[in-house]
Amino acid sequence: MFESEDGKTYFVKIHAPWEVLATYADVLKIKVPFKANDIPDNSQMPMNWLATPFRLPEHIMHPEPDYFTASFDNSKCDFFLIDNKDTFFPPSTRNRIVYYILSRCSYFRDECGDKDKKGIKRLLNNGTYTAAFPLHDVNANCESDRYNLYKYWARFFCFFKEQPLNLIRKYYGEKIGIYFAWLGFYTEMLLFAAVVGTICFIYGFLTYDDNEWSKEICDEKIGGNIVMCPLCDKKCGYWKLNTTCNSSWQSHLFDNVATVFFAIFMGIWVTLFLEFWKRRQARLEYEWDLVDFEEEQQQLQLRPEYETKCTNRKLNRITQPYLPITSKCARMCLSGATVLFWISLIIACIIGVIAYRLAVYAAFASIMKDSPTSNLQVVGPYITPQLATSVTASCINFIIIMILNLMYERVAIWITDMEIPKTHLEYENKLTVKMFLFQFVNYYSSCFYVAFFKGKFVGHPGNYAYMFGSLSKLRNEECDPGGCLIELTTQLVIVMTGKQVWGNIQEALVPWLMNWWGSRKARNHPESLYSRWEQDHDLQGFGQLGLFYEYLEMVIQFGFITLFVASFPLAPLLALINNIIEVRVDSWKLTTQFRRPVAAKAHSIGAWEEILSGIAILSVVTNAFIVAFTSDMIPRLVYMYAYQPDSQRNMKGYINDSLSVFNISRIQLTTLWIFLCRYRDYRYPPGHEKEYEHTMQFWHILAAKLAFIIIMEHVVFSVKFFVAWMIPDVPSDVRARVKRERYLVQEYLHNYEVEKLKVQLSLNSSNDCTCTPMIYPSLPQHEVLSECL
Template sequence: MSPIPAPLTQGSGKMQSVWTVSDSDGTPFTPLVVLELASDTNEEAIKWLLSRIRDKEQNGGAELLVEQLLSGGDGGEKGNPNVFLVGSTLRRLLHGAEDVGLFKEFNDGSMRGFTYSNRDNFRDFQDDGEGFLSVAECQYIIKHELDTLRAKDEANVPGYPKAKLYPGKSIIRRLQSKSILIQVFPLHDKEELKRLSFSWYKKVKLSFQPLDVIRHYFGEGLALYFGFLEYFTLAMLPMALIGIPYYLWDWEDYDKYVLFAVFNLVWSTVFLEAWKRSSASLAYGWGTLSRKKAFEEPRAGFHGVLGFNPVTGREEPVYPNSRRQLRIYLVSVPFVVLCLYLAFCIMMVYFDMEVWALALYELEPSFWTGLFLFVPSIIYAVVIEVLNLLYRYAAEFLTDWENHRLESSYQNHLVLKVLVFNFFNCFASLFYIAFVMQDMVLLRQSLATLLITSQILNQIMEAFLPYWLQRRRNKRAHRRLKRALAGERPQELPLPQQVQLEADMCTYLGTFDDYLEQFLLFGYVSLFSCVYPLAAVLVVLNNITEVYSDAFKMCHVFKRPFADPASNIGVWQLAFETMSVIAVVTNCGLIGLAPQVKAYFPDSDTQLILLVVCVEVMYTARLSCTRCGMLDCKGLPLESVRG
């Protein structure tokens, strides 16, 4: 079997890899993934793990190539000796591509699931398949093979009697939970990363992001996030352009928002429907739209007694669904309700502070007491961010404890917990002001303060802090490496030093927080921007900064994440669509509260309420018909599907 050659990059020819190592049997390979064990790991455990990684697939091994990284220290400092480089032969990767259901372009132009036996009929497969798989795809395949390493008849990890194992238990997960395995991460390719950085964020330009190149380097999941971020920002430009003159027109008259509310509810719906079409087009071109997983593998963190899966015919952990449901409804749900009650109490304290600030201003009107009117909203905005952060950790702990079998189920329950609390925590006060107090002046002030304060905090945490940490880390690393490298540039670092630099980088935890931030910004704009039209302007400015800061972090702050072959934005699509439905109801309610509308029903609030409800029902029904009649479930026009 031949070692994996350097793959092809997107439109840039062959990637020249300067690093090659050899396996214990002398087979040379390009290192793609790094395994770092604790420095004091038992030798018996190391030998056992390496043997399982190298063992044949039919024997329950991963059949990968692995070799220890030598000379891990730099500048006279002694590094961790238990760092291992993982690669693979090309044939093993091609078989792995079939196992994970990778889609590639067929000779007739269609996208089909790759099969090794039919490999010569795929368009980009030439000779022995050199360059057929991207580096990101190779790293994803290696991760899949490592994750599917399961214990056989071992009772515990060799050398660690307390690290219990049972047949079917994930080896990698057990080693990580016992702090034997510190981290697993894919290596960056410095030359390809340099080209990506230059075309992505190093020059300010009025053009679209290089989504195909991002996808090629980081995978479809991250490329779809940046595609959504770009699409969302462009979709808000009309809102921002209309919002500026609208704000200047009625900045002293808070009741002239009816037209903007009508535009708002139409925009929030059209934007999401258009995004589904764009997302489907991207996924089709990348070969993930039709990708199917025959059977989703159990999560690495899923545990239970060993049982038999009647579908796959394999042994795997089994956990009673009834016990999981008891944990959800007797523990998780009451905890979420308790947190919502706590958020409600904090909201009422905020309103008491607003009353106090207003009374102080009315008692002695001045510039300084006028500033105090904004203090309660600023404090409340900071408290909201802190509560959201604390609740996030609690939600992750509870979802882990519920022991979901599939990663998709785990993500759905986690997203639901986080969204319910974040929605209530961020928007409950605005709903109370709008529909209970019916104070549009306070609503505009609160929305502006919450939005501006949250964006300032997010920019500090997501842009300035990572940039400062990266500069500090680079200076420290260059001081350590100066004696060993004699002034060589970072891109010319030897492999051991490059691995050490990447091992010290922060770990990217996925797109969850990024989508959550955009979800909340979408809520601020779609729900109440009619009373504060500058909301869209602020979000556009925030997202432009977000594109560049996120791109910089992905390239130079975080370790390279493993590719995620996603076909859409997942459960977040449903979350945004739910928010758009709430936005329709909210904007119709605000229209009903407008003095211009109330003037048509001076003697009957009942008629006004019935009219607003009818408009909401008709609009929602029309939206449902449009979705069912024009689109299939993936967002593609039915005509193209039939064709």
């Protein structure tokens, strides 16, 4: 026990001797080497020299030779390759064993002996101890693993270097190693999506001058002479089409032929990403001895909270605590109701933001109503009331998202604790599902509204649709004549970029400021008085859910770049830049700003893999609908190929064709008398026998949209399933190594037992003990048991 410099805090350093480590390594079935790997490594890629600038030194990447491993057995220590007992178990394994013991150690038993209190977590919760953590290596020691991680991994100027995953696993454990392996692989795959997305954006920029419909909107003789119907009641007036000139040009950057190609490409890219990750994960499972880990975790590592709260026991093959079915159902129902309540709260907030958009747009239009024809004049050089409303609403929506996140996190943890999951894996999976369902609705609902609802249920002049009914006077929003795609792009950029910037600031700045403030007193004392354990104690705790939030952040980003990527091809580029920073920020935090977390094992990214697969399937549907219903791609193609002569095949006259006519009373607009206003729809003009009903062109366009969705989904899904079938989840060389290792374990254990038996027999013979060999016919002849008479 050590007293701290302040004289108030006491530190207890726990050391586990070899006997303890060996005993619990046997209990936890920890795999250790027993034979050097004799399979030739053919993983060298051709032209491997091209990757030399991105490689780290060999002693950092591969500090240990490759071995075949088997579960440790304390009674067979001489079977394994034990050169030095002090270094046989890596640091991550040692601190995992110690924490396993502490989490199950009883510290109080009542007089009757019926109940006992156990676990370091309980002592931390009741304030007996303030913290429990493994110590970091001394950073000043150039030979330490921590120093090497800081030098070759955590520094930002190493962003182009590969990650030392084996060293991360050795120092922090497999669970953290798997996270950084996945994050690095995801970032590498984003490079391809970012390049293709940037090319599509450049295509939109290079074809800027071929945009005939924007030229017509901006033309004084065409767009300047088209008077549009008011976009809201009473406060909004008539306006000229050419006031939306700028937004029409901006929309072309993202709404062009390349959009369709990129949407299809991303549907295939996400499949390749998931399939190649499965292969990468299978290789790591083998290299890190995680092939059979899930079964061990489920059976051996019950949560201490589960063992403490579940006092009922039932007899089966293993006597273990259990939760009665009635109690489990009641807890599940309460948990589900709580999640539904919070999701309903998000939807209510989104409806409130939509009402804000409608009310503020009318206010903007009223303020800028300086002349009868220019109530939609620009606020600045390029800002219209629609853009101003969209930007402010997106910012308010982002603020609401962050506030609800902070509130819901504690609720999600509380209801997951209330369910009393059996294992740590089950706990994390339950929390993952709850948090992701909430975050999915929280982050994506506003984008879904703009993409699939805004401008779709407007009605027409004389018969408009209203939010909350006609008494509310809040008319449903309309899209610009250029479409809603540019507004979806604005919404996506603000929410996605805002989340990434805020997340990086929160992850890097907050721990640094808290550590700086917490260690202010220690900085006034010499380094000799500021011990290693005190320095670690002043760092921030990583927490059991530290990785959970990192995964959640990346999966939400994955949703942005897949679900709505057809509206913003530069989204993968923004994600790539963020992830390059994210890898270094996370590594810097772990090595310098956080206490060393307790090592944990994980054979995969867990429930996140199923969530990513679900997002990948949903993204094909959403992008198909965005191209069909949010973009104006299909109406333009129908106009060009069905309503233009074969000799023309151009977009001239498209704007006039896409606007319907409404008859109004005679109103003077400055020097112009008008009788008609235009609105975005395909309806018969006044005076027609089917006045204001949808034209045949509307039904042609609708049929083309539905046909496009069906064709795109079938094409992309067919390619996805074919690619998934073509690429095996486990590489052939890994499968061969696993089989080879299992064969060698059986063979070597058999030989070991035979040799051990021979030694025992020779010892018995030398002691002149009369032995009668007993040969069992059902066993091979070499399996002989002897009984000493």
